[in-house]
Amino acid sequence: MTETKFEPNIVAFVCNWCSYGGADIAGSMRLKYPANVKLLRVMCSGRVDPEFIMEAFRRGADGVMVLGCHPKDCHYIEGNYKALKRFNMLRPLLDQFNIEQDRLYLDWVSASEGEKFARVAKEVNERITQLGPLNWKEVIGQHQSREV
Amino acid sequence: MSDKPKIGIYWCSSCGGCEEAIVDLNEAILDVVEAVDIVFWPVAMDFKYDDVRKLKDGELLASFINGGIRLSEQEEIVKLLRKKSQLVFAFGSCAVMGGVPGLANMNNRESIFKRVYKEIESNDNPENIVPQTEFKLEDKYELELPEFYDSVYPLDQIIQVDYYIPGCAPAPDTIKDAFTAILEGKLPEKGSVLSPTKSLCDTCPRKDTKPDKIEIEKFVEPHQYDKLDDDRCFLEAGIICMGPATRGGCGERCINANMPCRGCYGPPDDVKDQGLGMLSALASIIKPNKEEEIPKVIETLPDLIGPLYMYGLPSSILFRKKIK
Numbered sequence: 061m062t063e064t065k066f067e068p069n070i071v072a073f074v075c076n077w078c079s080y081g082g083a084d085i086a087g088s089m090r091l092k093y094p095a096n097v098k099l100l101r102v103m104c105s106g107r108v109d110p111e112f113i114m115e116a117f118r119r120g121a122d123g124v125m126v127l128g129c130h131p132k133d134c135h136y137i138e139g140n141y142k143a144l145k146r147f148n149m150l151r152p153l154l155d156q157f158n159i160e161q162d163r164l165y166l167d168w169v170s171a172s173e174g175e176k177f178a179r180v181a182k183e184v185n186e187r188i189t190q191l192g193p194l195n196w197k198e199v200i201g202q203h204q205s206r207e208v
Numbered sequence: 209m210s211d212k213p214k215i216g217i218y219w220c221s222s223c224g225g226c227e228e229a230i231v232d233l234n235e236a237i238l239d240v241v242e243a244v245d246i247v248f249w250p251v252a253m254d255f256k257y258d259d260v261r262k263l264k265d266g267e268l269l270a271s272f273i274n275g276g277i278r279l280s281e282q283e284e285i286v287k288l289l290r291k292k293s294q295l296v297f298a299f300g301s302c303a304v305m306g307g308v309p310g311l312a313n314m315n316n317r318e319s320i321f322k323r324v325y326k327e328i329e330s331n332d333n334p335e336n337i338v339p340q341t342e343f344k345l346e347d348k349y350e351l352e353l354p355e356f357y358d359s360v361y362p363l364d365q366i367i368q369v370d371y372y373i374p375g376c377a378p379a380p381d382t383i384k385d386a387f388t389a390i391l392e393g394k395l396p397e398k399g400s401v402l403s404p405t406k407s408l409c410d411t412c413p414r415k416d417t418k419p420d421k422i423e424i425e426k427f428v429e430p431h432q433y434d435k436l437d438d439d440r441c442f443l444e445a446g447i448i449c450m451g452p453a454t455r456g457g458c459g460e461r462c463i464n465a466n467m468p469c470r471g472c473y474g475p476p477d478d479v480k481d482q483g484l485g486m487l488s489a490l491a492s493i494i495k496p497n498k499e500e501e502i503p504k505v506i507e508t509l510p511d512l513i514g515p516l517y518m519y520g521l522p523s524s525i526l527f528r529k530k531i532k
Contacts, residue, residue, distance in 0.1 A: 110484040114525040131499070138497075145491035148502045153487065153512045156314075158530035199530045 068188040070097045071116040072125035073108045077135040079127035081171030086178045093181035106139025123188035130168040213269035216248035220282040222275030226300040227251045229377035268293040274300040277361040281354035290367040301376040301472045303363040306522025310360045313528035372401040376472035403457035405477040411456045423495035426508040442468040448515045453486035483516030
């Protein structure tokens with residue numbers, strides 16, 4: 061039997077005003093991007109609570125992307141700066157939990173950047189594929205010697 | 209035996225401070241004893257597990273359990289108490305969230321045993337013996353020890369918990385209010401935390417010095433700060449104070465002693481993960497907006513798990529560190 065190739069599970073939080081538009085344009089332009097990237101539209105990248113990201117990891121995501129408007133372009137003026145600061149704090153926290161920092165990715169994609177969206181999705185997919193599965197359920201499970 | 213309602217008090221993975229907190233009720237404990245019979249309290253009185261096994265199911269009005277679950281013995285007894293009790297109260301931060309012993313979820317059984325029984329400099333253990341669950345001596349004696357789990361669990365991950373009394377240790381007023389509510393039948397909805405859900409900042413004696421918008425350029429530890437005024441908001445000074453992500457009701461004991469909040473009362477009702485709630489709050493007070501300057505501010509924080517998860521690691525979303 062041939063070994064099945066690892067297909068990562070990537071959750072992408074995309075902001076309603078820029079990055080979701082960018083993904084939409086990528087579709088209109090018939091650009092290809094990996095189907096492993098699952099889009100979740102939020103109103104703003106600043107709406108992405110760190111709890112959402114950790115919950116995604118806990119429930120089986122191998123990677124999480126947060127895409128928002130370019131700096132100074134935020135529909136809500138500074139939501140993307142909030143996302144940027146949280147991202148910078150989450151990276152060392154992930155490190156302490158022994159999760160590779162590269163599993164979390166933040167970038168800016170405007171509503172016209174269909175090509176950038178497709179490129180970023182491909183790059184992140186490749187990176188996470190290289191890192192391999194995270195499988196947090198197993199991390200919690202393997203230490204549970206008790207019967208539940 | 210009298211027909212007063214019966215209660216039980218048990219401890220698991222905890223320091224004993226919660227029992228101390230009950231004794232610290234001072235004369236109010238006499239009112240408690242007047243109203244109820246304590247039929248099980250291993251720390252203070254001589255009862256055996258068999259005394260509990262002999263009780264009818266639901267015979268105890270309430271059990272107060274402090275400490276997280278670390279050993280198979282603790283799991284066995286809390287499951288027994290659950291069966292015998294009408295109400296189970298998670299008493300203190302360790303039972304509610306895992307508490308300080310829950311920081312052991314940054315390790316596992318193997319690494320803890322290695323450090324404690326093999327590496328510690330003052331040990332004299334040439335045969336590298338670590339605790340075993342079973343031991344036979346000359347085929348005559350069979351000895352048993354409880355199993356040491358890989359992780360620490362808050363109580364509600366093991367049994368169903370009806371009410372939560374937070375705090376390390378719970379403040380006397382929190383305990384008194386809880387007892388009064390039980391005895392007068394005025395308990396709120398099941399699953400409630402018996403402390404206000406507003407954040408500590410709401411009742412903080414220093415809230416007047418908190419500016420409308422806090423902006424900091426570096427984080428400092430309390431000892432690195434030489435001009436800490438008695439009335440200055442800790443966050444504004446760059447010291448991590450868990451106030452924004454912690455529920456009030458503790459009486460601001462730490463703040464009044466000129467120490468920042470460490471978060472022992474746990475998150476307010478609408479926050480699931482206290483550490484991440486605080487991380488959000490901290491991120492939003494970082495002053496620089498430039499991409500290259502933000503990491504420099506965060507570098508001034510050498511450790512995040514310690515301040516953010518001092519009490520809540522086992523109840524956090526990720527639960528534990530991945531051991532490679």
